[in-house]
């Protein structure tokens with residue numbers, strides 16, 4: 001629990017901006033191609049061959065253009081676009097309302113910073129500075145850390161900070177980061193509550209037979225073999241949730257959304273569903289364990305591809321899907337607690353941030369990690385005495 005004993009002596013409240021980082025998604029058909037082009041041009045996500053050529057490299061353009069019609073079709077099936085912006089803004093608004101109660105000594109505003117769709121992270125950072133924000137908390141919306149997701153957003157932020165420095169227009173605001181929260185007790189509680197809610201739709205006699213299929217976005221094996229912490233952190237979330245459920249049901253961790261022909265971490269969610277049904281498990285529940293809201297991966301892939309279409313093939317099967325975290329009350333409390341804890345612990349980031357992947361060869365990862373892991377709040381922001389501060393909790 002948070003103590004309410006932070007004493008502040010400055011009169012004006014420090015202005016904190018919480019930058020909610022995520023991948024983003026296209027809001028309409030016209031936004032699909034620019035989204036995919038940014039995504040396939042990101043070397044922190046996909047180290048394609050011949051990537052050194054920067055804007056002259058044609059491979060991302062070729063892949064994005066070829067993939068666009070198929071992805072437009074998928075977004076059309078879920079209403080024309082991704083709801084990720086709507087959810088991120090609603091979550092952020094509710095979060096700062098609660099943080100205002102938990103941390104009355106700070107003035108806190110939320111911003112959305114997407115990697116591949118608008119509002120872009122770099123633009124959001126510029127906006128924060130223009131709004132007079134004194135300190136930016138880079139708050140990843142991926143609970144489990146991967147260098148291809150949170151790492152990519154942080155690298156992007158770092159490059160933008162350096163760019164403005166070189167242009168002679170450095171940021172005045174300071175930065176700190178919330179980089180991972182895979183085992184935060186309120187995240188775990190949120191999942192347990194939503195799973196129980198879904199289990200209640202099953203007849204009591206069959207409830208304990210439902211196989212809980214925790215499904216996370218997969219990663220290429222090249223990323224796994226580099227030593228990326230994501231699979232371990234996703235596994236940690238799953239184990240904490242199962243413990244909260246008192247291991248009430250059989251369960252497995254499976255991986256979805258493989259892209260392209262290279263090897264990705266498995267088993268794939270669709271193969272696992274088919275295999276389990278063939279092996280006699282008729283009651284299954286998919287749980288999106290690495291996403292904080294609905295978007296194409298839940299609404300199209302899980303609900304349509306693995307839900308509706310699978311039911312045509314296996315009419316006897318009962319394939320459920322646990323609701324996404326979206327605006328679940330306990331989840332909003334989770335986001336608020338993370339930010340409040342960060343502010344009250346003086347923005348100290350955890351040691352984990354300084355550790356690069358054992359096989360990392362990306363020269364931009366080093367400086368970025370050093371930058372964020374060494375950040376603390378400037379004293380004049382909080383005006384608090386040092387013995388008031390609590391150590392930041394680690395939820396990695």
Ligand SMILES: C=CC1=C(C)c2cc3[nH]c(cc4nc(cc5[nH]c(cc1n2)c(C)c5CCC(=O)O)C(CCC(=O)O)=C4C)c(C)c3C=C
Nearest residue numbers: 024025045071082084146148149217219259290295296297
């Ligand atoms: C934990 C979340 C995610 C990880 C890890 C991740 C890795 C990853 N993704 C791609 C390629 C694509 N991802 C796409 C969409 C997409 N990815 C995530 C999350 C993670 N990605 C989300 C939430 C979404 C949906 C966005 C929305 O609709 O709002 C896409 C675009 C869709 C498609 O073309 O299939 C691609 C491509 C790679 C290569 C990767 C790891 C290296």
Ligand code: FES
Nearest residue numbers: 147356357360365
């Ligand atoms: S890829 Fe993980 S630290 Fe560089």
Ligand SMILES: [Fe+2]
Nearest residue numbers: 023217257259
């Ligand atoms: Fe993805």
